[in-house]
Amino acid sequence: MSRTQPSARPPRSTGKKRLILNLFEMNCVSHITHGLWRLPDNNRERFNDIEYWTELARLLEKGGFDAVFLADVVGTYDTFRGSAETAVKQGLQIPNNDPAVVVPAMAAVTKHLGFGITFSTTYEPPFAWARRASTLDHLTKGRVGWNIVTSYLPNAARNHGLPDEVEHSTRFEIADEYLDVLYKLWEGSWDDDAIVADREHNVFADPARIRPIDHVGKHFRVEGPHLPSPSRQRTPVLFTATQSADGIAFAGKHSEVVFTGGGTPDAVKRLVADLKQAAVDAGRTRDDLKVITTAGVIVAPTEQEARAKAARFQELSDPEGYLAHAGLPWDPTAFPPETPLADVAAEDGRAGRWRQLTSDGTVGEFLAGFGDISRHPLSVVGTPEQAADAIEHWLDDLGLDGINLLQYHTFDTAKDFIELVVPVLRARGRLRTSYDESESLRDRIFGRGDRLPPDHPATRYRGGRNLPRPEGISDPIPTPDPLAEKAG
Incomplete structure (x- = not known):
């Protein structure tokens, strides 16, 4: 066992359900509101500039956002019409940069904003990602979450040396083992007190408190030990994005926050219930899993102004971008x-x-x-009070715990929400009035400390439990040399 296992404190008292508030972002021009990058003063084309990300981070922290949720893909949308032409013309997630690389810049200009980073378990080895995630958790002082995806684009598979997509259930089988490797590295490889920094004896880290993981499985073989020392959260906050049966079962076992959706509000409500039950079925509690979804909020001081704003957005919304994004294997326009x-x-x-x-x-x-922005199942166009009413309905009646705010205009969507909706939500007790100076991202979401709770499957490796060599690193015992003994 680790010598200084941090203790989790009891959850904070709750009254009304508090909104988990994230901004939905991607390191590209056209994320999921296709055609709207053309709006006057939209900043989408600046995504290559570091100042874009630092300005956004400061804005979100000023507005009390919990995190910026960074989506990603590792291939192009090339199924529609048999090529990526539509996606390329519209800037539909191409060009597209690595979401993790912008996090240190945003972290450097903020103290509290969290970062949800999308990364796939299908194509890159777990040891490298474990190291990168721990590094980011160190640099942000515990503000990192990982959105676990298995990747769905056929082009993504071909980009990584495969002839086609890995079959859906196989991707989740790979992901389950991937997580097992990461848990061993993040939770089991180092004790909390392994860093001793003994200057007198020139010992920085105690080998007895660090161990290889010696993982040998169907898909991965990883010796270890983990290269970074334990970060504040050890395991980043675990997000998943799913609606499928395989994904729901996976989320019930692993996820702390699930990003999901549905064609109607009732479908979203059913998914929320299914996900919470999946956590219970996996031996956890309903409170161990939070559920968020995309929400469109178009707001102005008056309803008339909000509707006029929505109409301007609709004029530039391009159905072909949505058709390409949907991965249609046929062209309805033909x-x-x-x-x-x-x-x-x-x-x-x-x-x-x-x-x-x-x-x-x-x-x-x-x-x-396709392209009708009013067709989103969770959307509201109206005054700040109408927007707050809708959000409270989503929390209380659909069972949601939070939203990823959809961006129609960058940065005006976030500015409108911060200036108009945030004060109303705060007055109604749905949003914090300030940050806790000492909290990690996990502590902010759950209110019970930095580390995963004991009923999460990752914790079975703490202190080296259930690892082949729990005793830690040591020099091998010298084998006697019979020739040397005889010569002596």
């Missing part, structure tokens, strides 16, 4: 609107990455929703 969907969709009934055909609708009816 058929007359009255064409039955059953005549043109994929043989398995698939209508793209997000949709399965369940009706006898027409191509025109199917196409009508």
